[in-house]
Amino acid sequence: MQILFYSPDNKPEPWLAGLSQVLPQARVQVWQHGMGTADVLPADYIVAWKPPAAMLAGHAGLKAVFNLGAGVDAILQLGAALPPNVPIVRLDDAGMAVQMAEYVSYAILRHFRRFDDYEAQRRVGIWRPLRPHDKHNFTVGILGLGVLGSRIARAVQHFGFPLRGWSRSRKDLPDMTCFAGEEELDDFLQSSQVLVCILPLTAETTQILSRSMLEKLPKGAYLINVARGAHVAESDLLALIKSEHLAGATLDVFRTEALPPQHPFWQEPRIDITPHIAALTLREESIRQIAEKIQALEQGEPIVGIVDRSKGY
Ligand code: NAP
Numbered sequence: 062m063q064i065l066f067y068s069p070d071n072k073p074e075p076w077l078a079g080l081s082q083v084l085p086q087a088r089v090q091v092w093q094h095g096m097g098t099a100d101v102l103p104a105d106y107i108v109a110w111k112p113p114a115a116m117l118a119g120h121a122g123l124k125a126v127f128n129l130g131a132g133v134d135a136i137l138q139l140g141a142a143l144p145p146n147v148p149i150v151r152l153d154d155a156g157m158a159v160q161m162a163e164y165v166s167y168a169i170l171r172h173f174r175r176f177d178d179y180e181a182q183r184r185v186g187i188w189r190p191l192r193p194h195d196k197h198n199f200t201v202g203i204l205g206l207g208v209l210g211s212r213i214a215r216a217v218q219h220f221g222f223p224l225r226g227w228s229r230s231r232k233d234l235p236d237m238t239c240f241a242g243e244e245e246l247d248d249f250l251q252s253s254q255v256l257v258c259i260l261p262l263t264a265e266t267t268q269i270l271s272r273s274m275l276e277k278l279p280k281g282a283y284l285i286n287v288a289r290g291a292h293v294a295e296s297d298l299l300a301l302i303k304s305e306h307l308a309g310a311t312l313d314v315f316r317t318e319a320l321p322p323q324h325p326f327w328q329e330p331r332i333d334i335t336p337h338i339a340a341l342t343l344r345e346e347s348i349r350q351i352a353e354k355i356q357a358l359e360q361g362e363p364i365v366g367i368v369d370r371s372k373g374y
């Protein structure tokens with residue numbers, strides 16, 4: 062069995078060693094630009110993050126492409142360059158869901174308990190207890206109730222915030238109000254005091270966080286975006302924070318990463334910025350999951366996490 066590996070964000074050696082250990086029958090090689098065609102480096106499986114089209118071309122016996130992340134927007138962008146009829150398999154949690162739950166819980170609590178305001182006061186030496194937010198009106202709305210969104214919901218429930226979620230198909234999750242489809246989006250938004258975005262980036266969700274949508278949130282609402290930067294119309298967000306329609310935002314993802322030094326978000330103290338770390342791809346968990354799925358495919362068994370190319374996630 063031949064496995065080809067590529068990731069611009071990870072050192073390949075530990076991945077090669079890990080994959081070889083759990084799949085001793087496999088020959089695992091790193092793909093690099095200019096290395097040769099599929100004739101030279103044939104592959105049964107590709108394990109890759111943001112692969113270039115050249116890596117995917119021409120592998121006659123290719124059985125699956127494993128995406129080293131939950132989001133498949135980068136790989137699906139390759140469009141016609143993707144091998145037809147070969148399953149593309151996303152990471153399915155693999156340790157990311159609990160990290161997302163931690164990150165989003167922190168961001169919600171930081172704003173709810175006004176630590177962001179205390180931090181601003183502390184910078185100028187002010188000792189002043191502030192009026193707390195009212196928990197009953199502090200509704201948390203989660204856009205996206207998939208693998209990561211439903212885990213975030215479970216974590217947030219512990220703190221007793223009113224909770225609502227929005228997805229494409231209707232969900233029935235305990236202790237929260239679930240909304241589905243575009244026709245229910247406005248109802249979902251109108252009392253979401255905190256809006257968490259954990260949607261996949263698709264044609265329908267690109268720029269979804271634009272002025273027209275963000276204006277439907279109650280005045281003083283707070284945005285947490287842990288999905289993709291291209292969900293946000295950045296100038297709209299900035300304008301709504303400056304006009305105080307929104308109280309602020311915690312952003313982990315950006316249209317351009319790394320966020321350029323001259324980007325106006327850096328100058329806005331009500332925007333908290335992290336460098337796309339909300340949920341990291343964990344090597345051991347990911348290797349274990351990919352190996353289990355390869356073994357299942359080799360036995361002709363079904364696997365979960367196959368991307369629906371028509372939906373884009
Ligand atoms: P997932 O399991 O595929 O869940 C996606 C959710 O979004 C589903 O509930 C889906 O609805 C909903 N959705 C998709 N399109 C929609 C639409 N047009 N209208 C309404 N709802 C829609 O994805 P996941 O594993 O939770 O991951 C979500 C995203 O998180 C990834 O795609 C990735 O971009 C991002 N991510 C970020 C980081 C980071 O570190 N910042 C790390 C990992 C992932 P249905 O349930 O009805 O299908």
Ligand code: GLV
Pocket residue numbers: 129130131132133340342
């Ligand atoms: C990270 O952003 C991922 O999609 O896994």
